[in-house]
Amino acid sequence: MRAELNNLEQIDLYLSGNMSAAQKSAFEAQIAADPALKSIVEDQQLLIQTVNRQALIAEINTIAGVGAAAAAGSAGGFSTLGWVVSGIVAAGAIGTAVYISSSDPSNENPEANELIVSTEVKEGKDEETIGYDDALDTNISVEDEEAIAAIEEIDLQMNPIVPVEHHNEGNSSNYSPQNNQVEEDDDSKELIHSSKTIKNKHKDHGIMNNGSASNKTNYSPQKNSNKSGKGTKKSGKTTNKENASNTFVANQTASFPNGDLERTNWVDKHLRYPRTPKDKGLEGIVKVTFFVNPDGQRTNIDPNLIRMSNRSEADKPYSGIQILRNGKSARMFEKEAARIVRIMPDWVPATDRYGNPVISEQILYVKFDIEEGCYVYQLN
Amino acid sequence: MTDEEIIREIRAGRREQAIKELYNEFPKIRANIQSTGGDEGTAREIFHDSLVLLIEKVSKPDFELTSKLTTYLYGINRFLWKNELRKRNRNPELEWKDTLILSADDLDYNEEKEEKIRVLDKVLASVTERCKKIFEMFYYRRKSMKEIADQLEFSSVNSAKTQKYKCMEKAIAMARELKQGGQIYQTEHK
Numbered sequence: 422m423r424a425e426l427n428n429l430e431q432i433d434l435y436l437s438g439n440m441s442a443a444q445k446s447a448f449e450a451q452i453a454a455d456p457a458l459k460s461i462v463e464d465q466q467l468l469i470q471t472v473n474r475q476a477l478i479a480e481i482n483t484i485a486g487v488g489a490a491a492a493a494g495s496a497g498g499f500s501t502l503g504w505v506v507s508g509i510v511a512a513g514a515i516g517t518a519v520y521i522s523s524s525d526p527s528n529e530n531p532e533a534n535e536l537i538v539s540t541e542v543k544e545g546k547d548e549e550t551i552g553y554d555d556a557l558d559t560n561i562s563v564e565d566e567e568a569i570a571a572i573e574e575i576d577l578q579m580n581p582i583v584p585v586e587h588h589n590e591g592n593s594s595n596y597s598p599q600n601n602q603v604e605e606d607d608d609s610k611e612l613i614h615s616s617k618t619i620k621n622k623h624k625d626h627g628i629m630n631n632g633s634a635s636n637k638t639n640y641s642p643q644k645n646s647n648k649s650g651k652g653t654k655k656s657g658k659t660t661n662k663e664n665a666s667n668t669f670v671a672n673q674t675a676s677f678p679n680g681d682l683e684r685t686n687w688v689d690k691h692l693r694y695p696r697t698p699k700d701k702g703l704e705g706i707v708k709v710t711f712f713v714n715p716d717g718q719r720t721n722i723d724p725n726l727i728r729m730s731n732r733s734e735a736d737k738p739y740s741g742i743q744i745l746r747n748g749k750s751a752r753m754f755e756k757e758a759a760r761i762v763r764i765m766p767d768w769v770p771a772t773d774r775y776g777n778p779v780i781s782e783q784i785l786y787v788k789f790d791i792e793e794g795c796y797v798y799q800l801n
Numbered sequence: 802m803t804d805e806e807i808i809r810e811i812r813a814g815r816r817e818q819a820i821k822e823l824y825n826e827f828p829k830i831r832a833n834i835q836s837t838g839g840d841e842g843t844a845r846e847i848f849h850d851s852l853v854l855l856i857e858k859v860s861k862p863d864f865e866l867t868s869k870l871t872t873y874l875y876g877i878n879r880f881l882w883k884n885e886l887r888k889r890n891r892n893p894e895l896e897w898k899d900t901l902i903l904s905a906d907d908l909d910y911n912e913e914k915e916e917k918i919r920v921l922d923k924v925l926a927s928v929t930e931r932c933k934k935i936f937e938m939f940y941y942r943r944k945s946m947k948e949i950a951d952q953l954e955f956s957s958v959n960s961a962k963t964q965k966y967k968c969m970e971k972a973i974a975m976a977r978e979l980k981q982g983g984q985i986y987q988t989e990h991k
Binding site: 426429467721742746751 | 816817820821824840841842845846849852853856857862914917918920921922923924925926927933936937940941942962963965966969970972973975976977978979
């Protein structure tokens with residue numbers, strides 16, 4: 422181990438060009454005499470180049486995003502603005518209905534992906550909470566709920582890792598009765614009897630009980646619904662991100678024209694299941710990251726296969742190496758996902774807080790499923 | 802910024818200002834690409850790739866600038882766009898002003914290597930986030946192992962070094978398995 426570590430450091434030093442002339446020629450002689458070493462050096466060199474390239478591309482994209490947004494802001498003018506406003510009005514008319522129905526396909530496919538599962542759970546929890554309150558005839562007014570929501574936001578800031586919903590606290594018995602502690606029972610009684618004290622009560626909790634037992638119980642439903650531990654971590658992060666972005670006034674989400682339902686229909690018509698993976702019974706999910714320009718065009722489309730499995734064992738996702746072995750199918754999935762994003766009609770771009778269209782980064786998940794067909798999800 | 806300043810910044814690993822400066826050339830290059838059938842998106846992708854190639858090239862210690870840096874940048878863009886057009890089975894004459902005519906050899910550009918890098922992209926996507934972070938900090942941001950150990954909360958510099966070694970070993974093993982796997986896969990299906 423020690424020797425190998427040394428070796429690696431030597432190679433790093435050599436490749437970075439920081440060796441003295443004497444060291445360099447000695448090392449080159451060593452490489453020439455040892456084919457195994459030579460091939461390690463070559464592999465490492467290429468890998469380092471790839472690392473640098475990925476980081477560089479990320480940096481360029483960031484800079485381009487900022488630069489392009491600024492340019493669009495100044496050059497956009499009124500004509501573009503007018504166009505976008507009318508676009509939003511048209512989309513707004515069916516906005517709400519589409520939003521609800523767009524979550525339906527994901528309900529039919531709970532296995533779709535971890536991120537979606539977590540969103541569902543969150544929604545589900547909210548509904549259950551409301552149901553519980555109604556059943557006990559408590560009079561929690563809209564203002565109180567707003568106050569609670571505001572406090573939750575503070576909680577999130579204080580404890581950014583765990584997406585806790587404190588108004589579930591008193592109801593934790595819904596999820597895991599065995600964890601129901603006496604203290605919490607008291608809380609829930611108070612919650613029911615005097616809605617006026619709720620605000621203070623919750624404030625106290627927000628400050629005091631980060632990481633306490635009730636937090637754990639709140640978190641457990643999410644954990645249970647995600648099969649892998651990794652998924653839990655991921656979904657936690659995403660939920661937080663969503664909450665954070667909701668606090669901005671600007672609309673950071675670009676969208677398919679006329680809403681999600683329209684997108685589903687459009688994708689149904691245009692997406693083709695690539696032949697090679699279909700013949701092999703392979704299914705997959707591709708995460709497509711791309712920019713939506715102020716004019717609605719998509720650029721820098723970057724498809725990445727995040728899950729592949731065989732249809733006969735759909736619950737067993739392939740490992741990284743298995744995916745790599747099916748490289749051709751993986752590439753075909755990615756190509757098709759990129760193509761579908763590329764040929765879409767112009768999107769409604771994101772806007773800054775003045776309503777000007779700006780460039781934005783968006784993510785779509787394209788799911789290839791042989792029996793149930795293909796779906797596209799947008800998570801922003 | 803003068804050409805020398807841009808090159809100096811890039812070599813020192815301070816790329817941001819340099820990229821911003823070079824990005825000023827994008828509108829002209831976009832116009833050139835759009836006039837021969839490319840759209841906005843393609844133009845941006847090609848321009849970003851050209852920045853990558855330029856920065857890689859400039860970072861090499863033996864690089865010597867023989868023209869204005871922007872002229873060189875135009876040359877790379879022209880090369881990449883021609884390459885793209887060839888893939889689309891089109892080969893129009895590209896008459897760009899103030900550009901160099903560069904060949905693949907001039908740019909150390911070869912498809913075989915690009916393909917290998919595409920494969921390694923996938924390999925990097927399957928190593929852990931922590932490994933990726935170490936690689937990025939060490940090779941791209943050129944942080945010392947001490948800084949990396951501090952920032953990623955390793956117990957010591959040595960344990961960070963060991964982790965980096967393991968990450969590298971794993972990534973190379975994966976790349977090799979893939980190479981072999983690819984061959985097996987091909988022979989199976991002949």
